[in-house]
Amino acid sequence: MAHFSKYLCLYIFIFSFVFAVSGQAQEFRLRAHHIFWKNQEAGTQREIDFGRGVSAKILGKYPLLRDERKVHYISQIGTGISAQLGRPELRYYFGILDTDEINAFAVPGGYIFVTMGALKLMRNEAQLAGVLAHELSHIGQKHIVRKLKLQSTDRSLTSGIAQVLGSSTLAAKIALERLNDLAFKMLMEEGLSKEDEADADQKALEMLITLGYDPQSYLNYLQSLKPHLAQGGAEVLSKTHPTIEFRYQSLSEFIHRHKLDKIQGKKNEKRFKKIMATP
Amino acid sequence: MTVIHQIQFDSFLVSKKYFLRILAALFLLFTHFVSESFASANTVYIKGLGAVLREQPSIQSKKLTNLSRGTKVLVVESKGIWQKVESGENLGWLLRGQISKFPVKRKKLILGQKIQLQSASGRRIRLRTFSAVIGVRGLVDSKGKKISPYKTDYVALEWLEKQPSDEEISVIFLSFTE
Amino acid sequence: MKNALRKLWLHLSLLIFIGFSTTSLYADDAHYKNILIGERAATMGGSYVAISDDSTGCYYNPAGIAYAVGDSLSGSGNVLHKMKTVYTEAIGTEDWIRESESLVPNYFGVLKKYKDYSFCFSYVVPEAFIEHQDLVFNNPLSTVKKYYQSLHSEDITYLLGPSAAMQFGDSLSLGLTIYYHYRSFIRQYHYFLESTDGSYQLYYGSRKLREDGVMPKLGIQWSPWSMLTLGMAVDQALLVNSSFQGDASYHSTDNSTGTASLLTTMTRSKSETKRKFPLHLAWGVSYFPTPSLLYTVDLDYYQAAEKGRVDIMNYSGGTEYYINPTNAIRFGMFTNYTNLPLPDSSTTAPYEYIDILGASFGYTSYSSSSSLTVGATYTTGSGKAWLYSGSTETRNMTRESFSLLFSASSSL
Numbered sequence: 001m002a003h004f005s006k007y008l009c010l011y012i013f014i015f016s017f018v019f020a021v022s023g024q025a026q027e028f029r030l031r032a033h034h035i036f037w038k039n040q041e042a043g044t045q046r047e048i049d050f051g052r053g054v055s056a057k058i059l060g061k062y063p064l065l066r067d068e069r070k071v072h073y074i075s076q077i078g079t080g081i082s083a084q085l086g087r088p089e090l091r092y093y094f095g096i097l098d099t100d101e102i103n104a105f106a107v108p109g110g111y112i113f114v115t116m117g118a119l120k121l122m123r124n125e126a127q128l129a130g131v132l133a134h135e136l137s138h139i140g141q142k143h144i145v146r147k148l149k150l151q152s153t154d155r156s157l158t159s160g161i162a163q164v165l166g167s168s169t170l171a172a173k174i175a176l177e178r179l180n181d182l183a184f185k186m187l188m189e190e191g192l193s194k195e196d197e198a199d200a201d202q203k204a205l206e207m208l209i210t211l212g213y214d215p216q217s218y219l220n221y222l223q224s225l226k227p228h229l230a231q232g233g234a235e236v237l238s239k240t241h242p243t244i245e246f247r248y249q250s251l252s253e254f255i256h257r258h259k260l261d262k263i264q265g266k267k268n269e270k271r272f273k274k275i276m277a278t279p
Numbered sequence: 280m281t282v283i284h285q286i287q288f289d290s291f292l293v294s295k296k297y298f299l300r301i302l303a304a305l306f307l308l309f310t311h312f313v314s315e316s317f318a319s320a321n322t323v324y325i326k327g328l329g330a331v332l333r334e335q336p337s338i339q340s341k342k343l344t345n346l347s348r349g350t351k352v353l354v355v356e357s358k359g360i361w362q363k364v365e366s367g368e369n370l371g372w373l374l375r376g377q378i379s380k381f382p383v384k385r386k387k388l389i390l391g392q393k394i395q396l397q398s399a400s401g402r403r404i405r406l407r408t409f410s411a412v413i414g415v416r417g418l419v420d421s422k423g424k425k426i427s428p429y430k431t432d433y434v435a436l437e438w439l440e441k442q443p444s445d446e447e448i449s450v451i452f453l454s455f456t457e
Numbered sequence: 458m459k460n461a462l463r464k465l466w467l468h469l470s471l472l473i474f475i476g477f478s479t480t481s482l483y484a485d486d487a488h489y490k491n492i493l494i495g496e497r498a499a500t501m502g503g504s505y506v507a508i509s510d511d512s513t514g515c516y517y518n519p520a521g522i523a524y525a526v527g528d529s530l531s532g533s534g535n536v537l538h539k540m541k542t543v544y545t546e547a548i549g550t551e552d553w554i555r556e557s558e559s560l561v562p563n564y565f566g567v568l569k570k571y572k573d574y575s576f577c578f579s580y581v582v583p584e585a586f587i588e589h590q591d592l593v594f595n596n597p598l599s600t601v602k603k604y605y606q607s608l609h610s611e612d613i614t615y616l617l618g619p620s621a622a623m624q625f626g627d628s629l630s631l632g633l634t635i636y637y638h639y640r641s642f643i644r645q646y647h648y649f650l651e652s653t654d655g656s657y658q659l660y661y662g663s664r665k666l667r668e669d670g671v672m673p674k675l676g677i678q679w680s681p682w683s684m685l686t687l688g689m690a691v692d693q694a695l696l697v698n699s700s701f702q703g704d705a706s707y708h709s710t711d712n713s714t715g716t717a718s719l720l721t722t723m724t725r726s727k728s729e730t731k732r733k734f735p736l737h738l739a740w741g742v743s744y745f746p747t748p749s750l751l752y753t754v755d756l757d758y759y760q761a762a763e764k765g766r767v768d769i770m771n772y773s774g775g776t777e778y779y780i781n782p783t784n785a786i787r788f789g790m791f792t793n794y795t796n797l798p799l800p801d802s803s804t805t806a807p808y809e810y811i812d813i814l815g816a817s818f819g820y821t822s823y824s825s826s827s828s829l830t831v832g833a834t835y836t837t838g839s840g841k842a843w844l845y846s847g848s849t850e851t852r853n854m855t856r857e858s859f860s861l862l863f864s865a866s867s868s869l
Contacts, residue, residue, distance in 0.1 A: 026524050026627070028684045029510055032748045033823035034526050036782030052436060060430035064439060075444055080453030083446040085376055088326050088348070095439045129453075184429055206360050206376045209338060211453065258359040263338055266456045 048090070051109025053180040054187070058105060058113060061188070062097035065116065071096055073275045077125065078112060078132045085207050086110075086136050094132065102228055105187055106135035108144055119276060121224055125268035129211065130204050130218030137203035143196040144183065194243075198250040205251065205260070214265035215255065222248045323364070325350040326379035332371035336361035343371045354378075485586060487809065489737075489759055490771055490793040492538060493817060493834055494564050494581055496531070496864035500819025500832035501775025502789025504755040506741025507678065507688035512566030512866070515577040515620040518690040518741070519632025520676035522575040523622035525568055531866035532565045538585065540858035544842050547852045549597055553844075559587040561613070564864075577620040581636070584614040603651045610644040616672060628680040633673065638694050640668035656712040662705040668732065670696035688741040693762075694734040701728040733762035735796070749779035759796060766796045775817075788818045793836060800841070805849055811840030811856055819862070827867035834860040 065071065071094070078094035086092055090110040097103075102117040112135045114128075122128050138144060191197075201222070208215050225244045255261050325346045333340040336358050346352065346366055352373075356363035361372045485491060493499035495513030505514065509521025512531040540557045547553035566579035587610070594604040617639070622632030647661040674692035681687065706723045736759070743753040757771040775789025793813040800810050819832025835858070842854040 026680060026683075026686075028745045029524055029686075030526060030748055031751075031777075031785070032779035032782040033785070033828075035748055036823075052433075053431075056431035056433045056436050057429045059432040059435040059439075064432070064435040066438065068442075071439075071442060075442060076449045076452045079444050079446060079449035080451075083450050085326070088379070091444075093439050093442075181429060203376065206374060209360075210374045210376055212456065260360075268455065268457050270457055271455070 048109035050179070050183075051107045051111050053177075054107045054183045055109075055111040055113075057180060057184040058097070058107070058187070059095075062099045062101075062113075062115070065096040065098040067096070067278075069278060070119075070275060074114065074128070074132075077129055078136075081129060081133055081207065081211065082110075082136055085133070085210065087140055090139070092136070092139075102225065104131050104135050106138035106144065107187075108139060108142070108183075110139060112136065112139075121228070122221060122272070122276075123224075123269065124214075124217055125272040126208065126213040126215075126217035126265065127221040128272060129213050130208055130221060133204035133207040134200045137200045137207070138192070138196070141196075141199065141203070143192050143200070144186070194246055198247055201247055201251045202254050205254065208265065209260065209263055212265050214267050215260055215263055217265075217267055219248070219251055219255065222251065321354045323352055323354055323378045323380055325352065325373075325377060330373050330377040332364070332366075332369055332373060334371055336363070336372040340372070344369055346373075352378075485584075486732075487795045487797050487811075488793050488813060489735075489757070489769075489796070490773075490791060490815075491540075491858075492536070492563060492583060492585065492860070493791075493815075494583060496564075496819065496821070496830040496832065496862065496866065497777070497787065498775075499834060499860075499862060500787040500789065500817050500821075500830065501753060501777060502773040502791040502815070502817050504741065504753045504773040504775040504789055504791065506676075506690055506739045506755050507686045507743035508741070508751070508753055509676070509678070509688065512568040512577055512579060513564060515566055515568070515579040515634050516564070516581050516616070516674075518676035518678060518688045518739070519577070519620040519622050519634040519674060520630045520678040520690070521622070521688065522568055522577050522620060522632060523573075523624045523630035523678070525570060525575055527868045528570055529568045529866055529868050530566075531568075532562065532864065536561055536563045536863075537861040538858065539860070540586075540856065542854060542856045544844060545853040545855075547842075547844055548594070551594075551597070555588060555590065557586050557588045559585045561585045573624045575622045575632075577622075577634075579616075579618070579620065579634075581616040582613060583616060584612065584640075586610070586612045600653055601650060602653050604648070605650075606646075606648040608644070608646050610642075610646075612640070612642040612644075614638065614640040614668075618672075622676075630678045632676045632678075634676075634692075636672040636674065636694075638668065638670035638672045638696070640666070642666040652712075654712045656710045658707075658709040660705070660707050662703070664701070664703045666699070666701045668696055669698040670694050670731075670734075672734075684745045686741075686743045686745070688739075688743070690739045691737065693736045696731040696734075699729060699731040701730070702726070735759040735762050735766070735768075751777045761796060765798070767798045769794045769796050783823045785821045785823070786819070787821075787832070788816075790814070790816045793838070795840075800843070802849065804843055806843040806846050808843040809840065809854065811838045811842075811854060813838030813856060815858075827865065830862070830864040830866075832862045832864075834858075834862070 074096060075094045078092060082090075082092040087110075092110040092112060095111070095113045096119065097113050097115045099115050100117040100120075101115050102121055103115045104118055105111075105113040107113075112132065114131060114135075118131065119128070122131070201218075205215050205218060208218060222244060226248075325348055330346045332343045332346055334343055335341075346369070350366055352364040352366040354362050355365050355370070357375075358372075360375055362375045362378060363370070363372050364378075490503060493503040494516050495505070497508075497511065498505035498513055498517060505517040505521075507518070507521075508514070509518040510524040510526070512522070512525070512529050514521040514525070538557075538559050538561070542555045544553040544555075561582050563582040563585070564580070566577055568575060568577045570576075588608060589610075590606070590608040592604075592606040594601075596602060597604055615638075616636040618634060618636040620632060620634035622630055624630045642665065644664045645662070648658070649660075650658040672692055672694035674690060676688065676690035678686055678688045703726045704724070707721070709720045711718050711720070738758040738760070739755060740758075741753060741755040743751060745751045752774075753776070754774040755772070757773070758768070759771075760768050771792045771794055773789065773791035775787060777785060777787045779785045791814070793815060795810060795812055797808070797810055800808060813836050815834055815836035817832060817834035819830055821828050821830040837855070837857050839853065839855045841851045843849065843851055
């Protein structure tokens with residue numbers, strides 16, 4: 001027993017000097033089955049439930065356009081893209097926000113919104129496909145969830161949401177509301193990093209090529225956003241989409257690096273204009 | 280007599296040790312090589328409704344075959360936004376956006392489950408009702424401070440979710456070229 | 458010829474008394490790794506000190522449970538453990554075979570994570586030796602008409618208690634387990650011997666022992682680099698209460714001189730002597746190169762606390778490989794060395810000097826929130842036994858054991 005207490009004291013002595021800091025789980029310990037099941041239904045359902053909350057807030061701020069013809073068109077383009085290149089376990093929803101602001105939102109769980117202001121700026125279907133593809137890739141890459149994870153005081157957003165959704169106490173509901181607010185605030189005010197946006201642009205371009213659309217059209221759309229910023233028209237856009245200039249340059253360089261400028265593709269200008277023209 | 284027993288005892292133990300060591304070495308070798316050839320990092324799946332396998336990493340290159348959703352392929356080489364994959368007898372190039380690191384379920388099953396997710400479970404209804412209440416009255420905590428300053432509109436969200444959508448028809452709609 | 462027969466007869470009668478001297482009271486306290494605990498650890502040779510990241514970890518290294526992935530519930534529902542010891546030519550020209558078979562749930566644990574802390578409650582059966590033996594010999598010797606021996610023995614140790622662990626930064630964790638130690642040992646032995654001249658011997662003995670104690674276990678885990686973990690744990694059991702009672706009654710008649718005489722003795726002995734447990738230090742290294750593969754090696758050092766025992770070091774190692782995300786296989790090997798000192802020319806019975814080696818393997822099937830494991834452990838060893846009280850004569854002995862395990866665990 002003397003030996004034992006000697007060792008015990010030694011250990012306590014050494015580790016009383018260690019400061020307690022919030023630690024992250026050791027990722028390398030995760031076994032194949034942990035990683036595999038992280039991507040299955042349970043996690044997806046939580047993501048969808050969370051996304052609905054944020055979407056409801058977006059719709060609380062901007063009215064939803066109930067023009068069935070336009071919505072159906074956007075939805076078909078969007079669903080067609082997501083069916084081939086989106087996350088297979090999600091169903092994606094595409095809505096139009098009735099506002100002149102030029103913006104688009106991607107919400108975890110598969111909810112994508114584009115504003116009328118943005119649609120009015122587009123010239124053809126390839127540009128619309130590009131914007132939708134850009135938003136799709138935010139959801140696919142889980143940029144938003146990752147960013148929230150960094151800001152949230154919880155160690156893991158998914159487990160945090162899980163605990164909160166699993167519980168039915170008022171405290172839990174309040175916590176869920178706070179998480180939702182955080183996500184909404186971020187979408188409206190802060191936005192994602194320049195790098196994440198540029199990454200989404202690149203992924204969108206690859207998707208356009210895969211689908212046979214004209215990649216140059218998307219670059220032109222980014223170009224067309226510039227004057228609107230200069231005039232101060234798209235205030236929200238400038239806050240949540242860091243310099244369009246940076247994105248334009250990054251994308252141009254990406255196209256050049258991978259020799260994608262020679263690729264031709266469809267624009268479907270007539271079909272686009274026909275739907276958008278109707279009041 | 281004692282001496283003889285001693286020797287027998289030692290050699291018996293030694294041969295058992297030797298045997299077990301060989302077994303261990305073989306097993307370690309096995310797992311190492313097996314993990315190399317089935318390297319999980321290189322096994323990927325085709326996502327979406329299908330992908331086109333091409334001869335060369337270029338959009339104008341000849342189409343070799345179509346790979347359907349969920350097909351398991353092995354990545355052999357990468358070049359820019361293209362990946363060279365092997366699937367059974369086929370070897371060709373795919374755009375990397377069409378690949379998923381995680382297994383993809385069969386489409387019908389997923390749609391079925393998605394529909395199940397949408398038809399409001401009891402919990403979902405409670406959440407909606409609660410959040411709608413927040414939206415109207417503005418939830419306050421015990422100190423009287425407003426918890427969520429943001430308004431919500433679940434009615435609009437539900438209208439959006441009720442809109443018809445069909446993956447196969449949408450893909451056909453998308454493939455139209457003027 | 459007569460001398461040889463007399464020798465055999467002597468052996469037989471002396472052998473009969475070996476069960477009762479106090480030092481051979483314990484089923485097998487000369488070995489520390491008779492049963493492997495837990496489904497993942499047991500199928501990797503019991504090498505787990507630098508992993509321990511699930512509810513089984515509470516037993517091997519409580520610091521590891523700080524890294525558990527979610528809350529879990531784990532139970533080794535059934536462990537079928539069979540052991541066979543053979544003493545060559547120990548009863549005359551016959552081998553003496555002792556077999557033990559037990560079916561015990563040897564592990565149960567519940568783990569709960571809360572922020573940076575992990576809590577666990579576990580129940581472990583590290584020793585379970587159950588022996589039932591009935592031997593009948595007709596005319597084993599020319600002077601013996603019938604010899605009948607019956608032995609029933611159950612010796613089970615239980616550990617039960619809570620654990621807690623905490624993370625300090627990304628790469629360090631500390632954990633503590635406090636087990637309540639409980640041991641229940643019951644042995645009943647009797648034999649009957651009838652000689653050809655009509656005399657007989659009748660013996661009945663019963664032993665009971667109960668131990669209560671505490672076993673604290675302190676552990677630490679450190680990951681200096683990604684994919685590598687070092688672990689260390691220390692424990693020592695301390696008995697708080699130990700009560701032993703032994704009863705024996707012996708009757709014999711002797712017709713050798715022509716007149717019958719009867720001898721009867723009845724004894725009872727009691728003891729409160731508390732057994733001293735060794736200090737156990739364990740070190741482990743684990744390497745996690747991919748989510749599908751891991752290698753681990755453990756060293757277990759036991760510092761003897763009782764006279765007549767030596768310090769020993771056991772080695773173990775194992776590997777885990779995922780064929781695909783829902784199926785994994787494991788393999789491991791370990792040593793189970795004796796803590797008795799090397800025998801010499803003056804060693805007399807009772808004494809057994811045997812080192813054991815073992816190997817285990819297992820398969821686990823995973824679903825989204827639960828897993829099912831089947832596995833097996835095989836051990837083998839050979840050595841020498843001193844069986845005849847007061848004699849330095851030895852017999853060869855071998856010991857083999859086989860365990861089959863079925864286990865399930867689920868995430869809460």
